[in-house]
Amino acid sequence: MRLPTLMVAALCLAMTMSSAYAGIGLGTQRSVGGVMIAPDGSVRAATAEEQKEMAQVVRNAMEAPTGELAQAADRRVISLNGLQAKLKEAHESGQHLDTETMFLAGMQRIEYVIVDQENNDILLAGPAEPWMVRPDGHVVGTETGGSVLRLDDLVTAFRSVETARNNGGILCSIEPTPEGRVRLQNFLKNVKLRPGQNPAYLEAGMRQAFGPQQILLGGVATDSRFARTLVAADFEMKRIAMGLTQSPVAGLPSYLELAKNQVQSSVSTPRWWMASDYEPVARDEEGRVWKISGQGVKTLTEDDTFDKQGNVRATGRKNALASKWADMMTEQFEELSRERPVFRDLRNAMDLAVIATLITQQQLDHKSGIDLSVLRGNDSHVELASYEMPKTLEPQCSFVKGRAGWTVTASGGVNVNAFAVSENPVTDETLGSIAAASDASSRWWWDGK
Template sequence: MRSLIQRPFARSHRDGTPFARPFANLGVLALLVGLVFTVTAVPTAYAGLGFGNRQAVGGVMIDPEGNVRAATEAEQKEMAEKVRAAINQPGGELGEATESRVISLARLQDALKEMHETGRELDDETAFLAGLQRVEYVVVDKENHDILLVGPAEPWEVRADGSVVGTKSGGSVLRLDDLVTAFRSVEEARRDGGILCSIEPTAEGRQRLQGFLKNIVLRPGQNPAFLEAGMRQAFGPQMIKLAGVPTQSRFARTLVAADFEMKRIAMALTPSPVKGLPSYLDIARNKRQSATQSPRWWMACNYDAIARDPAGQVWKISGQGVKTLTEEDIVAADGTVVSDGRQDPLAVKWANAMTEKYDSLSKEMPIFRDLRNAMDFAVVATLITQEQLDRSSGIDLGVLRGSDSLIELPSFDLPRSLSPQCSFIHGMAGWTVTASGGVNINAFGVVENQVERPELQSLVSVQQDNGSDRWWWNGN
């Protein structure tokens, strides 16, 4: 990793093709949703791969009324066809995997300014941040008034469901629009106590369900499955709550989609694609249940202590990124819930299994890698802001932070509710309903947990670039 931020000397691929290749079909796809650059009043460039108001993120659809549901196979196929038509196959250095790709935030902003000034459409290498898979290092480059993001990168391809993933790891690529959202959400997240998403039943729905269950008497050996349709109808829609991030951003949709899919796996509403990760219903079946308790799961940050050199010039971010936690909701007679921190051992077992299998699950269902990418960017943006790395490097991050109005983020349909996504277990003590979930990104807590590593100083090595202004290159 020495000479990590060595400057590039060329502005074209090895095969001579230029780096900036605009999306071929963006001009005619008026409903393409992504990152918007505005010249006067005309939107001219987009980064992001959503089509129409019923945008699919990770196989999850959100309609104009804000209702959330799983995308059908036909919808996923249609999405994949549109995405493949909209992006180019990466070539040259972008067509090769590397353990160390360096992104200059100063030069990235310059490139975005140039696109804004010339009206040039955003190319896919910028939209996908040169194939970056993860940010492992944040480097302060005082000599060039810059901040560098460093991590592994791969060429990308489109999966059958429309997800854009690395060809080597199968993991979702990092995206410029999520980086911009993360930078713009730091203060909102500070005010709201983090970036939060939850999918919650209503108190009225819980009350109706309790009334429904009071009138149910099962005969010995009777299968309760025939009751579930009526129970779901009584339960009613579940409400989506978001905080700390713009609710109409792709970032927010990623949180909702990941939460939605976690619930579906836990409750056996969709088959788990990973061996060793059964549903919670499989784990809890025929075990003693409590009629007044309901397990809740949520995904949270799972990082090692952030390492830094003594001068605060090199910062290393490591760890799996995401873990699953659980506690019990206690349901009162009026349908409201409280939590006292108690954990059901079976729910803990499922949460631990999901944490252990998270990387494998992310390859099978890219929405979970999208969630980790969002968490990574939240940590990066919070680190730069909290530690004032922009001030110490002398870089003005106005383009990414939005203070200069060059970048206009799109307005997605606001996710509001979903039809009942819940499962019911009839145990020896009554019915247990599993319905609640969420995401909690406490990037401030991650950034506060630091450790000093003097050996990171060896990564700081800047070489003159002979006039090249390319915004990414491969380190050594």
């Protein structure tokens, strides 16, 4: 029997800060919400007509929430046993999964992991909402506008735990090449601006000298939607920081606006990256109920310097203005993620990495007696869709001319260290009162109290 490809990535975030959708006959992946991307890494803004067409494709491919799914819930509960049974059923029948399974019953966040020893199960609980398709193709909750959790990201998170452990976490960055840095420095050596001359006319030549930027990924399958989310969020963060796209949040100007007319270092350049940001994981005394809390994502910065060969090293120092911008993005993250759902997608991916790592690291599957082989990919019941990840992108960078030299803002990244979040839990006696009894209908999800 030929295994069906479960198009849980049918609604897949593509690589440039917007949603990409593939599978269920959705056609080319070059067209994504707001952006057109080719396999060679070239990127351009999608036209209004292209965005409209993409959103319609998504609407045609998914089912609208009905019944209880059409109502928001403060605490919806997912049974991992029931979810795996649903996946096995789809495998055996040769059918694609329904929308409610792909969107994990509309879950917005997972706040609790509950060990259900009586039923040899693990339960995931948190708020949920009905879903809708935005005009740019993103699938979000109707109440808060936050991106909905995805099954394919959960599966990828489980399958990435050991890879991430061996890699020091899940890492992503978009970096200039050493050769590009050298070419740029040689280009700038010959630049002499006359008093009052606008340096903007040099930027085309500077980008050409800089050349393509590398996409570097580790700790997660590079052909997964999860990986594309990391790259997309990194890409969009850099574009906002460098003023290459308009910030959608009034309280978050670009770094270039902050740095205008300020002293710029000629030997170092700021780097920003997004990292995990959680409170210590809490558990009850018996280790039956675990709570995950915190914003999930923060922005950090550090100055980089590079040698004559273009090789970069971290300085351990922070540029005051770059730190200010990082703090502003962290403070504005919730609003930013509503306006640009790719950042909420990033937090969702981080949340699911924390959940999968917590279950594995604390051996909650052994404590409950559940076999998670379906989600972990130890059998062939779930075959995720695969997406080509370009290895390079056309240069996305800005240049600031200051009184001491040029600053090139081009580096960024994402660092998901789920092990640090889950390894030192604290005890919270109040968690013993959290209950999520199984639903009488034996569904794989239900609304709890």
